[in-house]
Each structure stands twice: as structure tokens, then as C-alpha cells.
Amino acid sequence: MKIATYNVNGVNGRLPVLLRWLKESAPDIACLQELKAPQEKFPLQAIEDLGYQAIWHGQKSWNGVAILSKVGEPVEVRRALPGDPEDLHSRYIEANINDLRIGCLYLPNGNPAPGPKFDYKLAWFKRLTAHAKKLLAEDIPVILAGDYNVIPTEMDVYKPESWTKDALFFPESREAYAKLVKQGWTDALRKMHPEEKIYTFWDYFRNAWGRNAGLRIDHFLLSNHFDKKLLAADVDRQVRGWEKTSDHAPVWIEIKHAVKK
């Protein structure tokens, strides 16, 4: 079974690219972030036409997350992280798909840092970490996929010294990610490619894609149920080179898991 995550940066503006990628890469399950569309403007028909069922949590202008599946209905479990009823950003959605639990997340960027946006990022991270702990305690196969807006280590950025003043690479952000992983999660991309420079995002600025000046900020965290079931993990880099593309590339994993249709 192939599961993907993709920050589309505008689901409607990106629709041709999204549909082409879904056809060519054909993930069984796809988590999308940065829909930048209100609930009623999600392009459901075009996605259903490709054989997917979908749930999504839209928001006007900003954020927005979705879970697509063609291997069983995504049955929504929650559409926000617990812990702050006043947080109205659409950044999290979680579903059961057959016997899998999938959490799709868009962690706050946090820039400029320090400042209130960085405080929000860390507070959101704390809530995610608390929720992740509860998910592990349920002892079910769980995948937390999405745009974490964190560069975990110096290995995950083309030029670490350029990013020391950025919320994506601040020590607090990296420590929060490390603390989360340490609960017992596996960083799937890093596990399958322990020595490799892997990027999932290239800025629109300064010809970042042309220079391969990338960051690894889109991650798959897997519960220990997948320790012996992770077959492959990689980035659909070619998508970043397409016309009118997102600044992120899709990331995917392949797991040994029966597909129930």
C-alpha cells in the first residue's frame, strides 16, 4: 500500500498538478495540506473522478487539510487537535481507513521568530505531542503525515547556516520534533535513507529548485506496528519541476499492508 503526503499550496490553483500527480503516482491514500480553500470550494468531483473518497477541513484563504483514499472510506475521527478550542486554524484531520489510523497535519510555520507566531507553533507542537502520545497508547497502527515545518537536523537542509534564524530550524523546533519522535515514532524517510540528503521543499525564491537548495520538512511518522512493514519511502521530486507547481514535492511510503477494496 502506498501512502503519500503533499503540501499543495492552494488546492484549486494547483488542481492540474494535483490530478496529474495522483494519476501518475497513484497513492492509495493521500494527505494534503495548505488547501487554501473554504470547505465548500474543495474540488471533490475531480478527485472522486480519479477513484478517491475524501474528507477535508477547509478554511478561507489559509491552511486546510484533506485525506484521500481509494482503499476504503476515510472515517473521520477528529478535525482539530485537542487542547485549545480557541484555535480555529484548519491544520489537523484524522481518520480511520480500514484498520489504519491516519493523522494529516500542517504544523504552523512560526516565522517571524521569536514572536507570537513562533509561540503558536510551539504551543501547537505541544498539543500534537500530547495527542501523539495518546495515539501510541491506543496500540493501533498509526501514521502521522504532513508538513511539520521543521528541519530535523543539519543533514536536512542544503546550507544550515542560512537557516539558523528561521523558525523551521530554531533549536526549540528541532527539539520539539526530536521529543515527539522519541515517544516511539519512526521517521520513515530517514529510516529508509539514513545517510542521504533528502529534500521535500524548495523555496520559490532565488532559484532554489534550480540550485537544489532544499529542505526536508514533510515527514512520515510511523508507530511501531510498521517496524517490519516499511518497504520503501521517497520523494516525487519530479513534481517540483512541473509548471505551476507547489513549493513542496509529494512524499510517499510503501508499506506491507493488505489493501481491502
Place this chain on the structure above:
DNA sequence: ATGTCTGCGATGCGCAGA
């Protein structure tokens, strides 16, 4: 500091967010 996308509101561009 720069740079370039997105969506939106009020225009023929400026703004915020990333």
C-alpha cells in the same frame, strides 16, 4: 535584505502568509 508564489478584497494592484 532580497526573492516568488498563493488567495482575497477591492480593484486593475496591494496585502498577508509562507
